[in-house]
Amino acid sequence: MARMKELRSPSPGTLLFGFIFTDTPTMRRALEGLVGRYGPVALESPARPFCETNYYNAEMGQGLKRKFLTFKRLVPQDSLVDVKLASRDMETALSEGGRRRINIDPGILTLERLVLASSKDFAHRVYLGRGVFADLTLIFQGGHFRCLPWTYPDYSRDDALLFWERARAIHLSRLRRQRRNRSQGRC
Secondary structure (H helix, E strand, O other): OOOOOOOOOOOOEEEEEEEEEOOHHHHHHHHHHHHHHHOOEEEEOOOEEOOOOOOOHHHHOOOOEEEEEEEEEEEOHHHHHHHHHHHHHHHHHOOEOOEOOEEEEEEEEOOOEEEEEEOOOOOOEEEEEOOEEEEEEEEEEOOEEEEOOOOOOOOOOHHHHHHHHHHHHHHHHHHHHHHHHHHOOOO
C-alpha cells in the first residue's frame, strides 16, 4: 500500500521588489523603509526608463523609471501576502494628493520560479488570501529563467532576466550555506 507523503514547508525564498517611480527621493524613502523592515539588500539593479506600458502614467506622470532589488534574508514562501499588504501601506504613506508616487511590487524568488504578488485577479493567478494573488511570472528551466505568455514585458527583457539569474545564484549560495550550517549544528 502506498503511503501518503508527509506535508512539509518548502525551502525559503528570496524576497524581491520591483519599483516603478519618477521621483528618486521617494524611491529612496521606500528603499529605506524596506531595509528597516526586511534587512540589507543583496542585489540592486540600476534604475532604467520604464517604457513598456503607459498604464501608470495617468496616476504617476511621465518619465517613469524601473528598478529591481532583492534582500539578503531568506523568507518563508507563505509570507508573500503580508509583504504585499505592507507594500501597499507604504505606497499609501508615500502618496501625495491621493496619487501614488511609487509602485512597489513584491515577490519571492526560489530555485524554481519567480512569483509576484498582485491585488488583481486573472486566469493564471492563484488566490492566496486577504485580497492577494500569486502571479507565476518566470520559471527556471534548462539553466535559465523562462518567460510565460503573461510575463510582464519589463520582466522579460534580457537585462531583467540576467538580473534574476544573478539573484537566483545568490539565493542558491545562501540556501547551501544555510543547509551546511544546519548540518554542522550552527544557526
